[in-house]
Amino acid sequence: MARGQTGEAGRRKANGADGNAAAGKDELLKYYRDMLLIRRFEERAGQLYGMGLIGGFCHLYIGQEAIAVGVQAIKEPGDQVITGYRDHGHMLACGMDPREVMAELTGRAGGSSKGKGGSMHMFSTEADFYGGHGIVGGQVSLGAGLALANKYRNNGKVSFTYFGDGAANQGQVYESFNMAELWKLPVVFVIENNQYAMGTSIERSSSETRLHKRGVSFGIPGEEVDGMDVLAVRDAARKAAEHARSGQGPYILEMKTYRYRGHSMSDPAKYRTREEVDEVRKTRDPIDHVEELLEQHGWADEAALKAIDAEVKKIVADAAEFARTSPEPEPSELYTDVYTEAAQ
Numbered sequence: 265m266a267r268g269q270t271g272e273a274g275r276r277k278a279n280g281a282d283g284n285a286a287a288g289k290d291e292l293l294k295y296y297r298d299m300l301l302i303r304r305f306e307e308r309a310g311q312l313y314g315m316g317l318i319g320g321f322c323h324l325y326i327g328q329e330a331i332a333v334g335v336q337a338i339k340e341p342g343d344q345v346i347t348g349y350r351d352h353g354h355m356l357a358c359g360m361d362p363r364e365v366m367a368e369l370t371g372r373a374g375g376s377s378k379g380k381g382g383s384m385h386m387f388s389t390e391a392d393f394y395g396g397h398g399i400v401g402g403q404v405s406l407g408a409g410l411a412l413a414n415k416y417r418n419n420g421k422v423s424f425t426y427f428g429d430g431a432a433n434q435g436q437v438y439e440s441f442n443m444a445e446l447w448k449l450p451v452v453f454v455i456e457n458n459q460y461a462m463g464t465s466i467e468r469s470s471s472e473t474r475l476h477k478r479g480v481s482f483g484i485p486g487e488e489v490d491g492m493d494v495l496a497v498r499d500a501a502r503k504a505a506e507h508a509r510s511g512q513g514p515y516i517l518e519m520k521t522y523r524y525r526g527h528s529m530s531d532p533a534k535y536r537t538r539e540e541v542d543e544v545r546k547t548r549d550p551i552d553h554v555e556e557l558l559e560q561h562g563w564a565d566e567a568a569l570k571a572i573d574a575e576v577k578k579i580v581a582d583a584a585e586f587a588r589t590s591p592e593p594e595p596s597e598l599y600t601d602v603y604t605e606a607a608q
């Protein structure tokens with residue numbers, strides 16, 4: 265396992281032993297439920313894909329749930345989120361309707377992009393979610409642009425711009441870093457380092473694998489975070505957002521995480537062993553971790569946790585049914601919502 269991946273330090277911190285990361289009962293239960301919703305939603309999406317109800321690309325977020333949920337916990341209304349194609353979990357964390365997200369996956373009119381965007385192209389400005397982008401690293405410049413707009417409007421908002429370890433090697437990331445620091449833009453760059461870019465490990469593709477150091481030559485501070493620990497994510501995100509919001513410019517958070525499933529839906533997975541995946545699932549799972557904390561504190565017993573799971577499963581089953589029965593878009597929709605009137 266890569267540097268910083270042992271998880272033990274993160275676990276101790278999450279237990280509040282060093283006084284940094286703690287959460288009350290309601291908060292912890294909410295993080296648990298929100299992460300479980302993403303997991304069950306993604307499991308169901310995988311099934312629908314297998315049944316032929318979803319076509320094209322479909323990148324599941326299973327294993328990385330603590331990141332979207334932990335950052336969401338400290339976001340203020342109006343703070344933007346923008347990410348790549350591994351986006352379903354972010355949309356759910358932002359509060360988008362699971363029905364609309366699932367129906368977009370099945371290409372139906374009830375989907376959030378009216379069935380014309382699919383897995384990688386969903387947006388909801390009401391939920392402060394700006395996509396959903398298929399060009400690796402492309403969203404980083406757009407996220408810096410959102411931050412530029414925030415600064416220009418002096419609205420006190422922060423852009424949370426997510427990208428992967430593979431995207432971290434794209435040139436435009438560094439053009440964006442330069443301008444973001446030069447103009448002190450309110451942006452938090454969240455790198456979801458899940459150790460792999462499609463079929464390539466970070467060790468094989470990166471000369472410097474400590475991605476939080478990638479901002480050093482621009483003067484952007486960065487830190488490594490246990491991305492499997494929702495409380496560590498939340499606390500690091502709070503600190504980074506305060507930095508950005510108070511006019512000090514961008515901040516980089518490297519979230520150490522892991523994706524359990526294949527890159528997309530067909531993945532021969534020759535680049536890692538089954539044992540490696542099993543080991544992470546067994547020892548570092550972000551949902552199991554919160555479950556342990558809840559039990560340790562006596563805040564939820566097995567029956568209470570099962571009830572949450574049942575409630576979440578019901579939401580997901582309802583979303584899947586909606587996604588299966590919503591009609592396909594009318595041919596007349598082919599040219600609608602392609603362009604938009606620019607605001608004056």
Ligand SMILES: Cc1ncc(C[n+]2csc(CCOP(=O)(O)OP(=O)(O)O)c2C)c(N)n1
Binds near residue numbers: 427430432
């Ligand atoms: C500019 C560009 N190059 C290549 C691709 C093909 N591609 C899609 S995903 C991906 C890997 C990116 O990995 P990472 O940034 O680590 O994100 P993850 O899939 O792990 O979430 C590649 C190379 C693309 N979509 N866009």
Ligand SMILES: [Mg+2]
Binds near residue numbers: 428429458459460462
């Ligand atoms: Mg990756």
